[in-house]
Amino acid sequence: xxxxxDLTQLLAGSSVxxxxxxxxxxxxRFSQYKYIGRAELSQERRRKEFLRRQKEARFDYxxxxxxxxxxxxxxxxxxxxxxxxxxxxxxxxSKKINRKRNCNRYADELMLSEWLVDIPDSxxxxxxCLPCPVGRRCLVVASNxxxxxxxxxxxxxxxxxSYLPGGNHPCHGSYTLLDCxxxxxxxxxxxxxxxxxxxxxxxxxxxxxxxxxxxSRITENENFKEVSKQIxxxxxxLPYCRCEYDSMKEMMHQDFDFEIxxxxxxxxxxxxxxxxxxxxxxxxxxxxxxxxxxxxPAKLMNGNEIVAGxxxxxxxxxxxxxxxxxxxxxxxFRSRIRICRREISSVHFGIxxxxxxxxCELEKIVILLKGKLKILKNSRYTAQKENKSLIEQSNQxxxxxxxxxxxxxxxxRFEDEIAFEAEKWSQIWLSENGQKIxxxxxxxxxxxxxxxxxxxxxxxxxxxxxxxxxxxxxxNGIAQKVYKDDQLNMLEQENMDIEKKxxxxxxxxxxxxxxxxxxxxxxxxxxxxxxxxxxxNIQAGEECSKMQANILRISRRLDKNSMHNITNTSSxxxxxxxxxxx
Numbered sequence: 001x002x003x004x005x006d007l008t009q010l011l012a013g014s015s016v017x018x019x020x021x022x023x024x025x026x027x028x029r030f031s032q033y034k035y036i037g038r039a040e041l042s043q044e045r046r047r048k049e050f051l052r053r054q055k056e057a058r059f060d061y062x063x064x065x066x067x068x069x070x071x072x073x074x075x076x077x078x079x080x081x082x083x084x085x086x087x088x089x090x091x092x093x094s095k096k097i098n099r100k101r102n103c104n105r106y107a108d109e110l111m112l113s114e115w116l117v118d119i120p121d122s123x124x125x126x127x128x129c130l131p132c133p134v135g136r137r138c139l140v141v142a143s144n145x146x147x148x149x150x151x152x153x154x155x156x157x158x159x160x161x162s163y164l165p166g167g168n169h170p171c172h173g174s175y176t177l178l179d180c181x182x183x184x185x186x187x188x189x190x191x192x193x194x195x196x197x198x199x200x201x202x203x204x205x206x207x208x209x210x211x212x213x214x215x216s217r218i219t220e221n222e223n224f225k226e227v228s229k230q231i232x233x234x235x236x237x238l239p240y241c242r243c244e245y246d247s248m249k250e251m252m253h254q255d256f257d258f259e260i261x262x263x264x265x266x267x268x269x270x271x272x273x274x275x276x277x278x279x280x281x282x283x284x285x286x287x288x289x290x291x292x293x294x295x296x297p298a299k300l301m302n303g304n305e306i307v308a309g310x311x312x313x314x315x316x317x318x319x320x321x322x323x324x325x326x327x328x329x330x331x332x333f334r335s336r337i338r339i340c341r342r343e344i345s346s347v348h349f350g351i352x353x354x355x356x357x358x359x360c361e362l363e364k365i366v367i368l369l370k371g372k373l374k375i376l377k378n379s380r381y382t383a384q385k386e387n388k389s390l391i392e393q394s395n396q397x398x399x400x401x402x403x404x405x406x407x408x409x410x411x412x413r414f415e416d417e418i419a420f421e422a423e424k425w426s427q428i429w430l431s432e433n434g435q436k437i438x439x440x441x442x443x444x445x446x447x448x449x450x451x452x453x454x455x456x457x458x459x460x461x462x463x464x465x466x467x468x469x470x471x472x473x474x475x476n477g478i479a480q481k482v483y484k485d486d487q488l489n490m491l492e493q494e495n496m497d498i499e500k501k502x503x504x505x506x507x508x509x510x511x512x513x514x515x516x517x518x519x520x521x522x523x524x525x526x527x528x529x530x531x532x533x534x535x536x537n538i539q540a541g542e543e544c545s546k547m548q549a550n551i552l553r554i555s556r557r558l559d560k561n562s563m564h565n566i567t568n569t570s571s572x573x574x575x576x577x578x579x580x581x582x
Contacts (some may be wrong), residue, residue: 043114043117043118043278044118044120046278047120047267047278047279050270050277050278050279051267051269051279054269054270054271054273065175065177065195065196065201065203066175066199066201068106068109068141068177070143070144070175104153104154104155105154106139106141106150106154107152107153107154108152108153108154108274108275109139109150109154109274110137110139110152110179110274111179111193111272111273111274111275111276111277111280112152112275112276112277112280113264113265113276113277113280113281113282114276114277114278114280114281114282115281115282115283116265116281116282116283116291119291119292123243123265124242124243124244124245125242126267126268126269127242127243127265127266127267127268127281128207128208128211128240128241128242128243128265128266128267128268129240129241129242129243129248129251129263129264129265129266130192130238130239130240130241130263130264130266131238131239131251131252131256131260131262131263131264131285132181132192132238132260132261132262132263132264133181133183133190133238133256133258133259133260133261134183134258134259134260134261135181135182135183135184135190135261136151136157136181136182136183136184137151137152137179137180137181137182138150138151138152138157138180138181138182138189139151139152139177139178139179139180140164140176140177140178140179140180140189141175141176141177142162142164142165142166142167142175142176142177142178143166143167143172143174143175143176144166144172145161145166145167145168145169145171145172146159146160146161146167147159147160147161147162147164147166147167147168149180149182149189157182158182158233160231160232160233161230161231162231162233162235163221163223163224163231163235164176164178164235165197165198165199166198166199174198174199175196175199176196176197176198177194177195177196178191178193178194178195178214178235179191179192179193179194179195179272180192180235183258186258187227187232187233187234188233188234188235188236188258189233189234189235189236190236190237190238190258191214191218191235191236191237191238192238192264193207193210193211193214193272194210194211194213194214194217195272197213197214197217202272203271203272204271204272204471205271205474206268206269206270206271207266207267207268207269207270207271208268208269209474210272211240211266212484212487214237215237216487218235218236218237219237224236239251239254239256243265245294248288248292248294249294249295252285252288252294252295252296252297252300253296253297260285260300262282262283262284262285263282263283263284263285263288264280264281264282265280265281265282265283266279266280267279267280285300285301285302286300286301286302286304286306289306290306393442393445
């Protein structure tokens, strides 16, 4: 314990962290000490080393992305998670920690940034910048018909349905992984990077290729911009540009639909690795005029002046508000070594030569101890695995013996024969010959398993060679240019087709408008005709009523005339009769 206290006192005045140039600490560029050049040199050296390892690495991106999306992580990967307790703790506490570890299987899967300490020589050529909105960084996993968003620590933020491949029921067989920023107020996910799309892993591709594919997939589909009850969130791509003076100036003077939190700088050739990467930089907007000499609008300055020291004060208050302070502790007994370093904002990077050398030596010792501890863990895990396999084999053999004893009891009629067979089997089990036979059986089974594993290794080696060829062709600059030219030609051809279709639609619209106007004229004429018909009907009705009145009058006159004629005829007939009589 005394050595541990001496170590904490020794390192109390420094700002050494596991991840150099972390974004939770102050920006080393603002320090005025004479050793500031070391951070820049170390960052440039780490960039070159990172690119070299990236070319030599042969990580199975597709398998890792599939397991991450389909929630099929192995126990071996869980055992690599950092142990936070000593082996002498009770079993109850260990169960709680294991449960917590299983819940955070999506933790630390995002690629994080560092402060842009050293300005690269190829900044305008090989780097891409994009504005980062205010929000919560998350990993979006669309698989099994559901879209889930997980925080950096692996906790579930929200679950919903989306138009992403694998994020709804019609396409539940595929999966998609995106690196996004979640804004709950606007109900939007701002896409930063793409890990996999429609079961195709692109994490091993260059960043500019991933960015182009992500923008083409999301911007071409208008459904990602819509929000409804079934699809509660939208997905939006962020603007980006090359890190050239004019391009950055033009981009920073745009009117964004969101509040800018900072600017991310990606190397065009970086692959997607989890954890902090020296090929991803971060700056606050008001730091850009001082660091990169690029002017920005006054609204992005947030009241800050371009004065050395203002950024330092901001970072000090930021560290105090977010409580970025801790203890330096080292736990070395059967657990992973953890170093919780105190972030002291008042001391920037001014470490004396002797203290800096001691810290470097301590870091080397820590790295060696971590390697030894990892070896011990692997050996312990393999021993446990072997013990488990032996126990399982012994249980299987005991089960076979039990089944055989039951079979003999059922088949043999007499008790003497049953006892004889039982003694025989027990003697075989206890005898050396029986143990040798069992050992031979185990060896045969192990040999079969070894053959199966060798076949699997051969198959994986073939897959790796095939992927190496694909990656080699993909990384070829000529192939990428040809691919981009083909894409541009296709886009131009599509634009030409769209323009032709638009011209045809305009002609059709003009025809429809003329027809519509003619229809309007006809409707007006029909209205006038109906009015005329109504008036004519009214006049005809009046004439009909007059005709009916005339008919009544005529009929009455006819009735009167007929009566008069009847009287006349009757009188004439009477006179004639009288004359005849006479």
